[in-house]
Amino acid sequence: MSPDPGKCPATFRSPVTVPILSAMKLFSCGDVVPGCDAQFEHDSEDGILAAVAQHARDVHGLAAVSAELVAAVRSAMVSR
Numbered sequence: 730m731s732p733d734p735g736k737c738p739a740t741f742r743s744p745v746t747v748p749i750l751s752a753m754k755l756f757s758c759g760d761v762v763p764g765c766d767a768q769f770e771h772d773s774e775d776g777i778l779a780a781v782a783q784h785a786r787d788v789h790g791l792a793a794v795s796a797e798l799v800a801a802v803r804s805a806m807v808s809r
């Protein structure tokens with residue numbers, strides 16, 4: 730008898746583990762700009778603020794993000 734080389738007995742699946750590094754932050758632009766359905770998700774507030782700044786410039790025509798807008802965005806963020 731010879732071992733069958735085409736059959737590997739070590740077929741097992743390791744459970745998929747997803748490390749939770751940090752809670753994601755979620756921001757809906759509609760919370761600050763009524764009618765806008767853009768949503769932003771990032772693992773840090775700064776990441777969302779950077780994306781929102783670009784979105785505000787590209788979509789809403791804001792040349793600069795004011796301190797009031799930053800405060801509004803921060804307060805409208807939710808963790809998930």
Ligand SMILES: [Zn+2]
Nearest residue numbers: 758762765767
């Ligand atoms: Zn928007």
